[in-house]
Structures are given as C-alpha cells and as structure tokens.
Amino acid sequence: MVLLKNEDRLLPLKRGAKVSLFGKGSVAYVKGGGGSGDVFCAYVHNVYDGFLQKQAEGKVTVNAGLAEFYNSYIEGEKAAGRPVMGINVRTEPLPPDGLIEDAARESEVAVITISRFSTEGTDRALDGDYYLSDEEKQLVAKVTAAFEKTVLVLNVGAVTDSEYFKDNERIQSVLLAWQAGMEGGMAIADILCGDAVPSGKLVDTFAKNFEDYPSSQGLFDDELAVRYHDDIYVGYRYFETVPGGKDRVNYPFGFGLSYTSFEISGLCMEETDGVISAKLKVTNTGVYRGKQVVQLYFSAPQGVLGKPKLQLAAFAKTKELMPMESEELYLKLKAEDMASYDDLGKIQKSAYILEKGDYSFYIGSSVRDTEKAYFVYTVEEDRVVKQLTERLAPNRLEKRMLADGSFEALPQRKAVYGYGRNKAIEVTCPIENPSFKDVGEKLSLEEFVAAFTTEELCEFMGGSPNVGVSNTLCFSGLERLGVASVPTADGPAGLRLDAHHGIPTTAWPCATLLACSWNEALVEQVGAAGAAELKENGLKVWLTPAINIHRTPLCGRNFEYFSEDPFVAGKMAAAKVKGIQSQGVACSVKHFAANNIELNRIKGDSVVSERALREIYLKGFEICVKEADPWTIMTSYNLINGIHTSESYDLITGILRGEWGFGGMVTTDWGIKNNPVNEVKAGNDMKMHVGYPEELMEAIEKGELSRADLEACALRILNVYKRLA
The missing domain is CATH 3.40.50.1700 (Glycoside hydrolase family 3 C-terminal domain)
Incomplete structure (x- = not known):
C-alpha cells in the first residue's frame, strides 16, 4: 500500500x-x-x-x-x-x-x-x-x-x-x-x-486531471481502432519529458511516504564488460522501523531518435530496518538495455542503437526525488547492439509524439503478412501401442508425435471439457495415446473456482498492489503459494500473470496489470512466474499483446509504432520470457496493426520464439473466433476453449496447411505436458 x-x-x-x-x-x-x-x-x-x-x-x-x-x-x-x-x-x-x-x-x-x-x-x-x-x-x-x-x-x-x-x-x-x-x-x-509501516511506491503517475494523460485524446473515438499517438511517451516517460508535463502531476511515479525517513549514501558506480553496477547504503534515520525502495534511472542523449528524459533501469528494496540501522544495496543493468529501437531507419533500420553521447544516472526514491550520480557512461559513436527484422509495423498510424510534445508524420505503407514453413517429422514410431509415458524411455517425442493420425492432430489443437474442479476448460488430451487433458484455472488475483464446488480459495491482492511493493521476492512467494493451492485442487495451469501496460487509467482490467512501466511489469511478472513454476505447475502469461483497453476488445485494433511496441508494450513480456521461462503464453483478443495477435506470425514466431527464444506453447484467449488455420501457421499451438478440427482438416486436404504445421504445434504442447508430468 x-x-x-x-x-x-x-x-x-x-x-x-x-x-x-x-x-x-x-x-x-x-x-x-x-x-x-x-x-x-x-x-x-x-x-x-x-x-x-x-x-x-x-x-x-x-x-x-x-x-x-x-x-x-x-x-x-x-x-x-x-x-x-x-x-x-x-x-x-x-x-x-x-x-x-x-x-x-x-x-x-x-x-x-x-x-x-x-x-x-x-x-x-x-x-x-x-x-x-x-x-x-x-x-x-x-x-x-x-x-x-x-x-x-x-x-x-x-x-x-x-x-x-x-x-x-x-x-x-x-x-x-x-x-x-x-x-x-x-x-x-x-x-x-x-x-x-507503509513501504509501497507508486507504479503509475497520478496526474492532476484525466485530460493530462496523452492517451486521453481520442481514446474512445473509434471502436475499431486505438491509435497510439503517444508512442513511447507513456506515464512518467511523458510527464517527465514533455515541456510542462511535470506541472500536470500530483503524485509522480515511484512516490510513496513512510512513517520513518531514510538516507541514501556512499553511491559508487562502475562499468565492467558492458554491465553498469551501483553500490550504495540506505540508513533508517527516523524513529519507526521501515523498508525503503531505491530506484535507478538513466537519462540518454536525445540524439536523432529522441528519448524520454528518464527511464527506470533497476530497483532494489531493503529489508525492514530498525531506526539507525543500515543496509548495502547493489543494482546493475546492461549498457545495451539503454538502447533505443530505430524503426524508421534514421540511423540503422530495425536495430537497437546506443546513440553517441553521455548517459547519466539518477538514484533516489521516486522519479522526482533523485540525485544525479557522478558516474557517466559515454558512447563515442553510434553503436548497433542488436540488428533485428522489421515486425508488426503499422500501416494506419499517421503520426506519433516526439520528446518536445510535437508530432512527426509517419510513412504510410502497405501491410505485408506472411507465414513460414515447418519441417516435417521424418521418423516413425518404433513401437506398437505407444503411450505418452513411454516418451524419454522407449521413444523420442518426435517418434511419439509420428504416431498421431492427422485427424488426431487436428483434434489436439483445441481445448477440451472441464475435469475435476476446473472451470476454464482444459488443454487437449488424446486418450488413445495416453495423453491426459490438462486442467486450467483463472486468474490474476488467485485461484478462481466456481462457487458451486464449495471450495473457497485465497483472494490475493491485485497485481497493481503487488507491484507497488517493489518486492520481487514477495511476489515470487505469492506465486508459489497460489501454485500450491492449484496443485491441491488437481489443477495444472494457472492463467496468470497479465503484463499489459497501464496506458490509460480507464482500462477496466488495470487491476490485473502491474504498471505503466514495462520494466516494473516484466520484473514482477517474472517473479510471479518463477514462484508458480517452482511448484511444478504452469502459468499462462497474458495478454500477448497491447491489450490496453476493453472497448470492443475482440475487434479493436491497437495501431502502434514498432518502436513503441518493442520498447513499451512488448518489453515486459520480453523480460518475463528471458528471466523466468514461462511454459505457456496466451495471445490477446485484439489486433495489432491490422492482424489478430493469435494469427500474427511476426508476433508469435518472429519475435516471441525467434528473437526471445521462447520454448513453450502458445494458446489463444478463450472463445476467440479467429481463423484457426492462420493461427496454426502463425505458431499459435492451441485454440481455447474449443478447436475447429474440421476446418484444419479441410485446410490440410486443400494444401493450405501441412501436417508439419500441426506436428510443430503438437511438439511444443507435449514438451510442456512433459514438464507438468
């Protein structure tokens, strides 16, 4: 709190x-x-x-x-x-x-x-x-x-x-x-x-008026599209950067009072092999016990690309300190994490770039209450830290905000969508009457999948009815081959079972409150405790956490999401995932991605630049995937730049798997009516809560889909099932 x-x-x-x-x-x-x-x-x-x-x-x-x-x-x-x-x-x-x-x-x-x-x-x-x-x-x-x-x-x-x-x-x-x-x-x-003693810090900016949020302009004007003209300037990135923005804030990002007081001293920063580290001491100088959150921000040169004035790079929280007690804290970040994405080719297209100049650092207890460090990280020449491929670029976004509050026109382009090809399994099943329990001992996973008929593969790509106390249906099974269905359960604030089962469960604090703790260890404990409750009730997949961004205060699901800041969101999600999966059950990280408003969420199109996607709306997912290795991810209802996320090869195969190295399974959100053939080709493994096997089989017969596409999905699904076993 x-x-x-x-x-x-x-x-x-x-x-x-x-x-x-x-x-x-x-x-x-x-x-x-x-x-x-x-x-x-x-x-x-x-x-x-x-x-x-x-x-x-x-x-x-x-x-x-x-x-x-x-x-x-x-x-x-x-x-x-x-x-x-x-x-x-x-x-x-x-x-x-x-x-x-x-x-x-x-x-x-x-x-x-x-x-x-x-x-x-x-x-x-x-x-x-x-x-x-x-x-x-x-x-x-x-x-x-x-x-x-x-x-x-x-x-x-x-x-x-x-x-x-x-x-x-x-x-x-x-x-x-x-x-x-x-x-x-x-x-x-x-x-x-x-x-x-309260020790929470804000993970959102409290502006003077709703109209002060840049997202408020035209928010509900078009039911079919939300245009993200604010681009990367979301929350404090806007208010701390744009001229006059600071004056429109009542309570800044990171703010929070205590009954006691703290002093930060002895700051020492250095860079070694591209890693910037900070060491400091926090002392409780008041009369009450308490905890303090230390926040490290960096300020990058504006350069050609333009950037927010401050961006959160690291944070740490003390233990509970008694009056006059001190604790040393250590924070670190990679220099490459300060890079900006060049989606227009101003320096080098589709690359993360550290622009030349001095990178300064600020440390304190909020985005406003900071002191500038003596340490400066200098980049002599523009440096490409990661060369990528254009993905998810918009074709209907006419402008976006710049650091001075003005807007730059964006080039109009034709949308180009495509799908890759999967390699067919070349082995056959070496034993008669195989069972899933034989995988790893008598046969490989590829050999096991070879035993599926094509019709069975089509059936396997969709959800199945509830078992036990599950109320959100199950990931599919196949009785003939000994594959049990996998029961799932909501949700972000605790295990949600229908009341008629008569099994009460723990209602945890909402995600935003957990994030305000700035305490990753605590959030990991919440994940582990919730997962234990999941196991106790015979369930295997917890449909949490949700990592969407607080772009607007009016989103009806903000309580499920962590923050306006993708770094905080990603860190908190990673902590919860680690806790959940430590108990041998899976989580389902959602809603992938840019599901930041509920208006017409099935058909609404999030029209957003590739840079804003990568730096804001995908960044939390990226952090979570790379740090916590979630076993499943759920795509969202909405479209991104004209294509449904569940059908987006760029999003699922290009970015999630190709760039981030995600090795788990991907599902749709529940009840979505999108094209199941395109979903399989995009790499979306399972359609929830039910599949469309007839449509998949018809596409196979017409040559629009290959058995190899289905096999690729089945392999990813069964890899997760093995971990759950």
Whole structure:
C-alpha cells in the first residue's frame, strides 16, 4: 500500500484514538476486480473488521453507529435486488447530518473509504469512477467540515482523481490501499494504527486531471481502432519529458511516504564488460522501523531518435530496518538495455542503437526525488547492439509524439503478412501401442508425435471439457495415446473456482498492489503459494500473470496489470512466474499483446509504432520470457496493426520464439473466433476453449496447411505436458 499524504503526522493514529468510519466501502470493501480476476473465498475482512480487531487490542475506539447505518443500507439494497458494488454502481449513501454530528462529538478522527470496482469486458467511466460521484463529493465535504482530522482510504483497482485531496487541508492523510484481497481490511487497519509501516511506491503517475494523460485524446473515438499517438511517451516517460508535463502531476511515479525517513549514501558506480553496477547504503534515520525502495534511472542523449528524459533501469528494496540501522544495496543493468529501437531507419533500420553521447544516472526514491550520480557512461559513436527484422509495423498510424510534445508524420505503407514453413517429422514410431509415458524411455517425442493420425492432430489443437474442479476448460488430451487433458484455472488475483464446488480459495491482492511493493521476492512467494493451492485442487495451469501496460487509467482490467512501466511489469511478472513454476505447475502469461483497453476488445485494433511496441508494450513480456521461462503464453483478443495477435506470425514466431527464444506453447484467449488455420501457421499451438478440427482438416486436404504445421504445434504442447508430468 502507498501512503500518499500524511500532514501533521496524523498517521499512525495515536493509541486510544476515537475513530469514525465513513463510506460504504468501510463495510462493502472491494477485495478485487471482476471477470477472470474474481475469486470465491471463504470471507472478506473489511475496514470495519480491521478496526474492530484494533479496538479489541485496546488501540482505538470505533464508532458503531456508522457501521449500523451502512450495514442497514447494504441489507436494504440486497433485499431490493440491487448491487451494492459493481461496474456503473455509483451510489453512496449519505449519513444523516445528525449522525455525522454525533460522530464528530464522539470521535476525533474520521476515516473515509472510497471504493471502486471494475471488470473485464468494459472500461471505467469518468464521472463517478475516475472522479468522485456527486454523493461522494457531498460525503467528503460534510465529513471534513465536521472533523478536524480526516484520513482518506482509497480502495481502488486503478488510478483515480487525486486533485480533491492533494491540497485539501481538511484531509491530512491519504492511504492508497488498492484492492488488497480477502485480508485487505485488516492490513489497512494495521497501517493506520501503526502495526505495519507503509513501504509501497507508486507504479503509475497520478496526474492532476484525466485530460493530462496523452492517451486521453481520442481514446474512445473509434471502436475499431486505438491509435497510439503517444508512442513511447507513456506515464512518467511523458510527464517527465514533455515541456510542462511535470506541472500536470500530483503524485509522480515511484512516490510513496513512510512513517520513518531514510538516507541514501556512499553511491559508487562502475562499468565492467558492458554491465553498469551501483553500490550504495540506505540508513533508517527516523524513529519507526521501515523498508525503503531505491530506484535507478538513466537519462540518454536525445540524439536523432529522441528519448524520454528518464527511464527506470533497476530497483532494489531493503529489508525492514530498525531506526539507525543500515543496509548495502547493489543494482546493475546492461549498457545495451539503454538502447533505443530505430524503426524508421534514421540511423540503422530495425536495430537497437546506443546513440553517441553521455548517459547519466539518477538514484533516489521516486522519479522526482533523485540525485544525479557522478558516474557517466559515454558512447563515442553510434553503436548497433542488436540488428533485428522489421515486425508488426503499422500501416494506419499517421503520426506519433516526439520528446518536445510535437508530432512527426509517419510513412504510410502497405501491410505485408506472411507465414513460414515447418519441417516435417521424418521418423516413425518404433513401437506398437505407444503411450505418452513411454516418451524419454522407449521413444523420442518426435517418434511419439509420428504416431498421431492427422485427424488426431487436428483434434489436439483445441481445448477440451472441464475435469475435476476446473472451470476454464482444459488443454487437449488424446486418450488413445495416453495423453491426459490438462486442467486450467483463472486468474490474476488467485485461484478462481466456481462457487458451486464449495471450495473457497485465497483472494490475493491485485497485481497493481503487488507491484507497488517493489518486492520481487514477495511476489515470487505469492506465486508459489497460489501454485500450491492449484496443485491441491488437481489443477495444472494457472492463467496468470497479465503484463499489459497501464496506458490509460480507464482500462477496466488495470487491476490485473502491474504498471505503466514495462520494466516494473516484466520484473514482477517474472517473479510471479518463477514462484508458480517452482511448484511444478504452469502459468499462462497474458495478454500477448497491447491489450490496453476493453472497448470492443475482440475487434479493436491497437495501431502502434514498432518502436513503441518493442520498447513499451512488448518489453515486459520480453523480460518475463528471458528471466523466468514461462511454459505457456496466451495471445490477446485484439489486433495489432491490422492482424489478430493469435494469427500474427511476426508476433508469435518472429519475435516471441525467434528473437526471445521462447520454448513453450502458445494458446489463444478463450472463445476467440479467429481463423484457426492462420493461427496454426502463425505458431499459435492451441485454440481455447474449443478447436475447429474440421476446418484444419479441410485446410490440410486443400494444401493450405501441412501436417508439419500441426506436428510443430503438437511438439511444443507435449514438451510442456512433459514438464507438468
């Protein structure tokens, strides 16, 4: 959780403080988002529960009358068949003036909880979601008029308006609690009462107004296409670079307060064999225990290509430090990771280039709170660090943003799509009645696949019905050859089982909250614990993590995604994948790629430059693949530059497998109706949740598809199955 504001050191609350809890979110707490991110759990502890526990411990006194008011309201809404929380549910009951006045006489501190819910398939609204509803504005006004001391708790899944509280002297403290899962209310009370010290840092920029985000321009103008004119200038890359951008920020990327204070000292940086390393010391100089996040940014020369002023290159978090305790931290990055992609051939087309000049470094606790290091990395001449091939280039993007906020025109080109050819298996199966369990002992995987009939291969390319408690269907099996189907399960915030099974599972904090920990080891532990729960229920593939970028605050699935920054997203995803796969089960990294809005997500086209794709929207996936070796990846619903991701040879075979070395299997997202023949040719191994074997067989008979194409998919699928076995 992130402490955004703490004037007059109101937090932590003094022992014995008398507290009144306002807002329906204090009892109707939102543990997480909907859709694949929802979780059926045994209980949800709300904010009121947390404070009741603190009251039982003798730390605070809680006003019970307000809880009675809100519980009565909730019971009435439920009796009337109306939802209390949900998408487009913006009602906020106002306590009678007398109840507020009584609360102000009985209590010294007001805690207002503002809650939000969002879900997949729809995006957030501005009024009553990003911004406060009229009822919420009235609630805040009435409470702050009656109380001298007010704490605001934001129980939200994505960035919301912060303008109403940033400079409001009547709201002294603000805790960005996000959606913290089934124990969230207890964690909030722990922080507010001082039993835990906040150490979270923002992974998104909180702008003054929604219109300040460059993505806000024309966001919903065209249901069939979203044009990424902001290009590589997303989040802090925009606000810290474009003239006047800094003035449009309330809370910068990386920001977060603590109850204690820290000092960074002894910074020493050096470069050896292309690796830049930093060593420093962090000291807790305050009176509370606490943890600190250290962030390392680089500033590259603008050169010919143009670049953001600052880019995150590394981070590290201390252990919990006692007052006056210190810890040494070590950070490193590869010099080549500071290169920029030249998609237009300004220096050398389709290459990552370190442009000549001085590369400076800044270290601190946020993108704003940094000090410039004495160390400089100098590149004497433009250096090509990686020569690639043009992939996924746009044909309908007329302009893109530059570092000074102006736009450059882009050349118009014809879209060129193609597919490669797969080599047929040349061996035959050497034994009669082979079984999958024979692979590795009696026969090779290629020999085993040779035993499939072509019809069986066509059947194998699609999902199969649920088994056990699986509710998202299974990866296909083949009974004749002893290949069991592989049960899968959602989702990004915990194992999601249907309620009728009667098996509650753990609802973990949402992905954005996990990212705000800046703690890779912690996220890895979450992955391992969730995977253990998966195994306990006989499941083998967990459909998580999701690595899409917070391009706009209004995306309905931002709670599933980590950050506006691809480096943070990739690192957190890699940590979760490592944790999951350490338990012998698979994850499914999604949604590959550029699925950054829910409007018309099946037919919507993300029209984006190749540079922005590689540096922003694919970068997190690249980091995750190279560092964690996920066993499966799920393509997205949307198109990228005119072609569905599940049918994109450039994306799946060219970049994912060819450039990054991905060795696992690729699936579609569930229920997609795209061309199954093109998907197989693109390298998409399995169509979920059902396949189209008749269409594949027809394509074989017409010569549009080869058995070798199907064999290539089967080999990749079965390689993953062997790891799961």
